[in-house]
Amino acid sequence: MCIAIPAEVLEIKDGNIAVVDYGDLKQEVRIDLVDVEVGEYVLVHVGFAIQKLSRDEALQTLQVFKEVYEAMEE
Amino acid sequence: MCIAIPAEVLEIKDGNIAVVDYGDLKQEVRIDLVDVEVGEYVLVHVGFAIQKLSRDEALQTLQVFKEVYEAMEE
Amino acid sequence: MKVNMMHGAGGAVFAELLGQTLTRYKNNNAGGIGLESLDDGAVIPFEDKNIVFTTDSHVVRPLFFPGGDIGRISVCGTANDLAMMGGRPVALSCAMIIEEGFDIEVLEKIVSSMDEALGECGASIVTGDTKVLEKGAIDGIVINTAGIGIVEKPVRDSGLLVGDVIIVSGTIGDHGLAVMTAREGFDLGEQIMSDVAPVWGLVEKAMNAGEIHAMKDPTRGGFSNAINEMAEKSGVQVRIEEEALPIRQNVRSASELLGINPLDVANEGKVVMGVRAEDAESVLSAIRSHKYGKDAAIIGRVVEGKSVVMETSIGGERFIEAPVGDPVPRVC
Amino acid sequence: MKVNMMHGAGGAVFAELLGQTLTRYKNNNAGGIGLESLDDGAVIPFEDKNIVFTTDSHVVRPLFFPGGDIGRISVCGTANDLAMMGGRPVALSCAMIIEEGFDIEVLEKIVSSMDEALGECGASIVTGDTKVLEKGAIDGIVINTAGIGIVEKPVRDSGLLVGDVIIVSGTIGDHGLAVMTAREGFDLGEQIMSDVAPVWGLVEKAMNAGEIHAMKDPTRGGFSNAINEMAEKSGVQVRIEEEALPIRQNVRSASELLGINPLDVANEGKVVMGVRAEDAESVLSAIRSHKYGKDAAIIGRVVEGKSVVMETSIGGERFIEAPVGDPVPRVC
Amino acid sequence: MSGGKEIKKALEDIVDRDYTFMHICGTHEAAIAKSGLRSILPKGLKIVMGPGCPVCITPQGEIDAALELAEKDCIIATYGDLMRVPGTKGSLDSSGKDVRVVQGIHKAVEIAKETDREVVFISVGFETTAPTVAATLLTNPPDNFSILCSHRFVPPAMKFLLEQGEAQLDGFMLPGHVCVVTGYEMYEQFKVPQVVAGFEPEDILLGLYMLVKQSKEGRGEVENAYPRAVCREGNKKAMEMLYQVFEPCDVEWRGFPVIPDSGLKLKPEFEKYDALKKFGVEIKHVEKHSACICDKVLRGIAEPADCKLFGKACTPRKPVGPCMVSHEGACKIWALYNQKKL
Amino acid sequence: MSGGKEIKKALEDIVDRDYTFMHICGTHEAAIAKSGLRSILPKGLKIVMGPGCPVCITPQGEIDAALELAEKDCIIATYGDLMRVPGTKGSLDSSGKDVRVVQGIHKAVEIAKETDREVVFISVGFETTAPTVAATLLTNPPDNFSILCSHRFVPPAMKFLLEQGEAQLDGFMLPGHVCVVTGYEMYEQFKVPQVVAGFEPEDILLGLYMLVKQSKEGRGEVENAYPRAVCREGNKKAMEMLYQVFEPCDVEWRGFPVIPDSGLKLKPEFEKYDALKKFGVEIKHVEKHSACICDKVLRGIAEPADCKLFGKACTPRKPVGPCMVSHEGACKIWALYNQKKL
Ligand code: SF4
Ligand code: SF4
Ligand SMILES: [Mg+2]
Ligand SMILES: [Mg+2]
Ligand SMILES: [Mg+2]
Ligand SMILES: [Mg+2]
Ligand SMILES: [Mg+2]
Ligand SMILES: [Mg+2]
Ligand SMILES: [Mg+2]
């Protein structure tokens, strides 16, 4: 029930609607639940953006792993 | 609207129903409108016997014609 | 413009839809007789023989009726179209479209009825397809069969020659009236039996007994439609003798009762043939020697002109026209 | 027991209905490969060649979708099944079942789309049938085609040999996701295009380039169903490399969005082949030289055992199973 | 039936000038067409069709009412004849609603007994049919059953025709099956040659023979050429039942104006079976297509072929006027059996 | 995403005994199955599924209520997931009624705006989904729109599981997309190892690594392995909207008893959108099939293969219990991906 997929915000329209791109696939989604700007990334669930995604490299899985792993080595 | 075809009464059932034979084809018809007995002939229209048919040879078309024709010759 | 029921009932209206829309393929012929002929089947020359190829979808209601069922029709309908081209039926395809909720036991009965008919035809169902549609998207089941046959010298429906004799292989109107009277509301039950049967055996005998110039099975649109198509395509007039038409007594009775012309309803085990006059008697006795041909009769002749004319028993004349739309029972 | 939607979606449930009911004909073979094989088509030996024969009914919705329409599918689907047996498509039949009220202009568009596809295939529609059903008895239109092809040495779907390489002729999932996203309610419009196309040209090139042991078109039930059928019928295990599977980016995105496995949905212009390992590269380049084969890829190999195993990109393993029922878009 | 030859011969002998007779029964027209009877009539003898088909003369407004009832999700039970008659917006056949063909009213009642839904029987027909409706309503059909009452009586229409006096008619062939029920006493008011005839080709030939004879002899009375089924008083039991349930009313005929006393309405005690009242549906008058000359055809003053639309804008597939609609309609029968000259 | 290799290696190094962790998200189960992840886990490390699929835990009575609404001729709008879930008398898919698959509640509202008929949206889902419903109801949908409110909250179910204490669990993998919305502060009440994880195979491997590590170190806290999407406070705007529209209520979970505060109900000012109230439909408790051990599967104390019915009476085609119904159901996923031993 919780499929959510990342998408880039391409355009913001009236009425809490944004056009996003999932990867060569565009769709209008509702952005009632988030405050986003064009160029930002969001997670989309049942046609609604439910959160902004951080683009910070440090937050990628491998980075997190390295931090956790190094913390262990210490 | 007035297709009516002759049939022989084969059987009389309860509720104003008779089984008739149109010629190798039997059907139940309503006999509310006539008083008939088994062996008599009826004219059937929209599933109802609407009249008894006379079996008297004298009433066949050719017989009637002959009478009319002879009356003319006179 | 919209497709209407008359477009599906054969005859002139259908021909219009066919001509204006459904036969507008540039790629319509594989070298022999193609779609443009609108014959009972196509012919494709192959090596030194001919492949006959035909298809029909079967939508009969009720699915089971006196004398047959949709399964038997599905096999016979296609095998008979092959036979109408002079082709020996060899292989059939079977594509079923089934409504969700359809009873599998009913399906089994249909399949075994098809199998029985195949045995009679000497053909096999060699390939198939099944689609299930959601409830409401189709009414029960539709069965399409296509068929392949082999023939050396194809017979056309357009080959009538002036002087030919018209033979029908048995009584007319049985299937159409069996199906109609088996439907609810007329309480006529199972008194009239469909004639649905494979005719290849009979046709083969006939072809061996004389020269057959044209053949057609009087299915949708009945005898009226078949004989008109034959006459028109052949560029001749056909004259039919009303009193010579073989019609069963109970079919006659039912047709009066329902206000239906028995010549306008489908037959599923009959052939209408144009035969060289000299061969008429020998072809007739060949047909009569087959179990499905006992009531065969000579019913008319081919003359110059056009149209199909009925010579009525009172001595009058009228046209036999292809029916407009499927006949509906009526009281006037 | 009743027929349900899963019976129509290919896969295991469908196979059960087939096995227990729909293939129970004693008359099921005309001398070559018959119904019992449940291959893409049947083969009938004739003179010193073989006739290939197949049929499919087409019920796709919407009737017009990005990249194609029901007409194009009706021709390609059957021509491709012929090609899957190694057969050159020659002649098709076309049986339409149309709902009363259907728009004749739409019908004209369908016919002309069929004609265009025929031109591409080099085949013709040579025989046909049309039934019109009353409003509500069918949903719009259903088109059945049967097809005849010619082949010298038939290719089976059951011919995989241990050591063979699995090739797919292009990207997977395009048609299924194009049709699904074109349906109302997802607002994805025409972004994904169906792959519907005739593959005979590509197949002919491939057959000339090397030894092809088995072929199947991954239509209903998708790649998952096709590869499982091939493995099971051949008595081998197939191992697929997840990372080698060619899938378009937008198909991948849509499949995540809709919760649909792209391997489980229909393709209408693709071939899955088992090729002798030595010939794999030359067959691959032959396919890639055809306009419909540009994205062809080697995606797996045949080993001893059974089932189809996916070697996942994380280094894991799992089974690829034939889907149960038609995939439904979902949010979990 | 035999004897056709003799009658034909006699008819040829007796016809000495032009005669035109009108029949007023669609079933007569159908029998004439089917047997090709016109092709064997002596030169000068003509038989034309009058307003004898209940489908032809049912105004479009009544079909519209039936369609409106179908829209209200009633099960519509009807004779097959009415299925394809065009109303203003299509026919019952193409309505996509629950419309069922029945053989008669009793079958419609059976449907009502087996459902909770409303069942409306479209009750058309002449005197032949009306008693079957009366007999059925007298057996207390269930509450979910009603009828759209569209019956018509023949003699008032004949009266109207005679009063118009346009058609050059030498006499009338009376409708055999109507007379089976009503007898023919009520036709004796008309002082023109009239013969009750049956429906075999021989019956019709005999009827014509008797009409010519009467005409020639200058008589104007009612004779009976169908005595095996018809007697002067008709079927009294049937007529009694009819008047128990119905009473005459003024009503429009398709192609005609309102004709006094030519219709039947339900008596107050049977009004609960009146579908119009039950569902608040009204029958609206619909103007006829301007170029259609059906009214003239039905009055015997024109033949179908005289109509500009015949065979062009108006064909059996796309009927413009009522006469092209019914199986018994003069235009339809001409289109099917006579269009190409033999 | 890359890095799977390194994490896998580290995981192999760190696992020194048997560990069992539970995830409570169907999307986790689907990702695990799809990537064949269990086939590469070090010996001894096990990940089992908890009550994480809203379809699995929706009681049969709620499906029956949806079917009852469909029978009342409402247009039913639903996620595709629910189409084939069997109620007492069939599923929405096979009901033959007007049931439409939508991507989300806003599409159901669009349908309502274009029809006069009643439209009912079957509103299931966890914390991830509920805010989308709240946001939509706050935009004043039309009067012919309502929802069948079947939402569930995860933490109360986790609490219930922990209090039962049957499962020998070493910790929990927290549902990443639930936590996107709620954050993970509320899980800090549970003093067991917990890690919020994402849905790529690498995310799950990392989550497992962190769980083993925490376990080994004897800690019992909440860590975040999915920081690119999840933060401690979650999406505050979404949570505020949620509580504007809904309030917690006690509710039954399929396979569980009533769990206090684990459901959501509409606040009084939004009751006009409550389909149950609007149409007078009640949710009835339906007794579970006796041999189904779904409750145990959902509580992590049994695997699907432990069920006597698994793969026999209960298959993906003919599901007996809820876990065989959903695409995310443990039993269905086992049947599709694990049944044959690799
Ligand atoms: S041909 Fe048509 S338009 Fe002309 S009179 Fe007859 S029904 Fe009317
Ligand atoms: S296999 Fe079926 S019956 Fe057994 S626990 Fe799973 S869902 Fe329940
Ligand atoms: Mg034919
Ligand atoms: Mg055919
Ligand atoms: Mg045929
Ligand atoms: Mg197929
Ligand atoms: Mg022929
Ligand atoms: Mg195939
Ligand atoms: Mg096929």
Ligand SMILES: [Mg+2]
């Ligand atoms: Mg196919």
Ligand SMILES: [Mg+2]
């Ligand atoms: Mg045909």
Ligand SMILES: [Mg+2]
């Ligand atoms: Mg093959």
